[in-house]
Amino acid sequence: MPSPAPPPPPLPLPRLAAAQPDSWVTLPESQLPFSQSVLRLTQRLPGQRAGAAGEWLLCLSGEAVVDLPQGQWVQLRAGETLRLPAAAGWQALPVAGEVVLLRTVPLAAAPLDAASFGAGPL
Numbered sequence: 712m713p714s715p716a717p718p719p720p721p722l723p724l725p726r727l728a729a730a731q732p733d734s735w736v737t738l739p740e741s742q743l744p745f746s747q748s749v750l751r752l753t754q755r756l757p758g759q760r761a762g763a764a765g766e767w768l769l770c771l772s773g774e775a776v777v778d779l780p781q782g783q784w785v786q787l788r789a790g791e792t793l794r795l796p797a798a799a800g801w802q803a804l805p806v807a808g809e810v811v812l813l814r815t816v817p818l819a820a821a822p823l824d825a826a827s828f829g830a831g832p833l
Contacts, residue, residue, distance in 0.1 A: 724749045724771060728811045735814065745817050752810040756803045761795035767815040768793045773808030777801055787812075 727736050728751035735748040750756070752775055768777065770787035777785045777793060779801050785793055786806065795801060803812065 724813065725751070725809070725811050745815050747816075748814050750812045750814070752803055752805045752812055754805070759801050759803070761797060761799045761801065762816045763797055764817040765797045765799075766795050766817070768795060768803075769813040769815070771811040771813055773810035774806040775810045775812065776804045776806055778804070 722738065727738075728749040730736065732751045732753045733756065735750050738747045738749065740746070749771075752773075768787070769792040770789055772789045774786060774788050777787060779785065779795075780799060787793055789808075803810075
């Protein structure tokens with residue numbers, strides 16, 4: 712009986728992001744219902760727009776301020792996430808530390824929720 716294939720190696724997200732600062736680096740595709748990209752933020756990132764189904768922004772390290780429409784803003788610290796509504800314009804600014812952001816965008820028209828990840832009630 713042949714041995715099972717070894718698992719894929721982990722992705723070093725901060726190193727991937729550092730390879731192209733201030734540019735989104737798309738992660739390899741998978742069978743999941745969303746795409747992900749990572750960014751090393753060193754300066755203001757203007758002109759971003761959430762997808763038609765909205766998206767999630769997760770701060771992996773550092774601290775960033777996310778400017779939203781109508782004068783609203785959110786400070787994201789490492790480990791915190793923000794749900795961006797459909798088609799919302801936003802921009803980000805690094806505040807402290809080495810800022811690495813992970814952006815998750817649904818591939819289908821259905822918005823991301825806990826069911827997309829197979830999560831049930833806690």
